[in-house]
Amino acid sequence: MNKKQKKMLARIAAAAFLMILMNFLPVKGAVRFVLYLIPYLVIGYDILLKAGKGIKNRQMFDECFLMAVATVGAMALAVYQDGDYTEAIAVMLFYQVGEWFQSYAVGKSRRNISELMDIRPDYANIEKDGTLEQVDPDEVETGTVIVVQPGEKIPIDGIVVEGMSSLNTSALTGESVPRETAKGEEVISGCINMTGVLKIRTTKEFGESTVSRILDLVENASSRKSKSEDFISKFARVYTPLVCYSALALALLPPLVRMFVLGIPAGWGDWIYRALTFLVISCPCALVVSIPLSFFAGIGGASHAGVLVKGSNYLETMSKTKYVVFDKTGTLTQGVFEVNGVHHNQMEQEKLLEYAALAESASSHPISRSLQQAYGKPLERTRVTDVQEISGNGIIARVDGRSVAVGNAKLMKRLEIAYKDCHHTGTIVHMAVDGVYGGHIVISDKIKPGAKEAVAALRSAGVSRTVMLTGDTDAVARQVAAELGIDEVYSELLPEGKVQKVEELLERKGDNERLAFVGDGINDAPVLSRADIGIAMGAMGSDAAIEAADVVLMDDDPMKISKAIRISRKCLRIVYENIWFAIGIKVLCLLLGALGLANMWLAVFADVGVMVLAVLNAVRALFVEKL
C-alpha cells in the first residue's frame, strides 16, 4: 500500500464509522442534515472538487462528475423528503472502496509482473589486485574479464575463461532444468550462476547483451494496443455521455408526460431518483481498467514462461491463429546432421565409420563433422595420406595404406564401383575400400525431441492446418512431415519462395483466421514480418530474430508454440468474458433502474462489484503455468 492508498483507507473507515454512528443519534431536521454532511464530505470531498474542476475545464463526463451529481442529487432528495441520507453517503463510500481496490489490485499486479520480468543485473564484478570490485555493468568494456559468483546473475554476454558451473536460465526461458557450462562455452546474460565461480570474458557491451535487449523489448511491448482495448476506450467515450443524457431524459420526460398527457401527479421525486440511479451505474471503470490489465497480465505471464510478446495486439492476433507455418531446419529439426544408419556394409560398422571419419578428417563440412562425431574417438591424422578432394563428389584418401573413397553416388560412378541405392531419406555417403563397395552411411538432420507432440499439441490448441516450408529435398521433407503429422509440405524453396508460399497461404485462409510463421530467425526475417504473426524460436542471442519477430520464444523447444497460442487464447477469453460480463450487468441494471426496480444500493454494487470481479478475473491471465 502506498501513502495515497493508506490515506484513502483511513477516510473510508472514518466515514463508515461516522455514518453508522449517525444512525443512533436522536436528532431531527437541519441538525441531522449537517451531521450527515460530515461523513459525506469526509469520503467525497475530493470527488466534488474534481467534478468542479472538470466542469471548469469543460470535461464534464467523467466518473467524478457522475458521482457528484448522483450523490448531491440523492442528498437533495433526502433533504426535500427529510428521508434517508445514508444512501448518498453509502454510494460515495462504495465508490471509493471500489476505486481503492482497483488501485490496490493494479499496483499489486504491476509489482508482481515487474518482479517476474526482473532480470536486470545491478552490477558486475571485476577483479582488481586480488579483490573483487563491483561496477556498473554499463561501464564494462568488451573483452573485460568479469567474475560471477554463485547466486549472482551473469550481467553481460561472454565466454567462460575459467571455472565450471550450472546456470539457471528460468528467468529467460521458463525452463527449470539447469544448464551446465564450462571453460570455452558461451554464456548469456540474465542467467543465474548456481554452483561455481565463473570468470567470463565479455563479448558484448551491456547495452547489446541479451538481457538489455529483452528488457528493452518487454518495456516497449505494451505500447501497441489491441483492437479490444481500442474498442473499450471508444465505447467508454460514447457510453458515459449517452447514459447521462438518458438520465436527464428519464428525470424530465416521464413526469412531464404524466402531468400533461395522462393528467396524473408527476412524481418528480421518484423519477429523479431513478435518473440518479442511472448515473451511478454509468461509470465505465470496470471495463476500462480490466481490459488493459488482462493483456498486461497475459504478456507478463507469457514472458515468465519464456514467451516474449511484443504487444497486446499480437496477443490478440495470435489467439486467432488457425494456420501455423514452420520452417523445417532449426524449428522442427535440430539443424545438426547426424549419422542415422550404416547399411549394406561388408566390413564392421565401426571400422567403416572409422575409415570414413579419417578420410574426411581434414574437412569441416557439416557432413564430415557428423561422421567424425559418430565415430566418437580421437582421430590420428597421421594415418591419412594422399587426400584428394573431388568437388561435388567426395574424397579419395589413403588410410592405413588402404585406398578409401567416401562420397556420393557420382563418386561411385566415376570410380566405376557398383553401389547400392538406399531407400532411406537423407544424405547418403557411399564408401569403397580398395576398389570394393563397402556400404553406405545415412546422414540426416535429426527431428527435435518433442516436435511430434508439439504438432499434436497445436492441433488440440485449435490450429486447423500445419504447413512446413523447407529448402531441403522433397523426399526428406515428405518423410519429416509424415513423421510429425504435418498437413502440407512445400520443399526445395529458396528464401524468396518461402515468402511467396506464405503470401499464397495468407490469401487462402479465411477472414477471421490468422497465420503464424515459426522460424529460427536465421534467413527468414522477411517471412517473419510478412506473416500475421512472426514467431522466432531459440532467439537467445539472435538480434535479427528479436527485431523481426512479433513473438519471441526464448528457447528452441517447439512445445512453446502451442503454449504461446494457449496463453493468448486464455487471455482473450478473459478479455471477452470481462467485456460481456461488465456490459451485460450494466445494461441489466440500467433497465431495472429505469423501471424503478433497482435502488441506488443495487446500482453501486453493480458498479463496484462488477469492477472487483472483472479485475480479479483479469489477474487470472497471469497464471499460465499449467497451459
Add this chain to the structure above:
Amino acid sequence: MKKTYKIDVDCANCANKMEDAAKKTAGVKDASVNFMTLKMSVEFEEGQDPKTVMQQVRANCKKVEDDCEVFI
C-alpha cells in the same frame, strides 16, 4: 522521432483521456498511453522540439485530468 515518458495517473479511463489530449496537441503526430506500465510514448512531427511540445502535452493532460503527471 519517438520518445517515451513516465507518467503518473490513478485510473484507466483518465489514462485514455490523457492519450486523447496528447494526440490533439499541436506538434504531436501520434501518442499512446499505457496505464499498466504508466508510460506515454509520443511521436513528434518533423522539426518539432520535443521539450516545448511536451510542456504543452503536459498542460493539456492536466486540463482533462487534474490528478495526473507527465515526467518530462
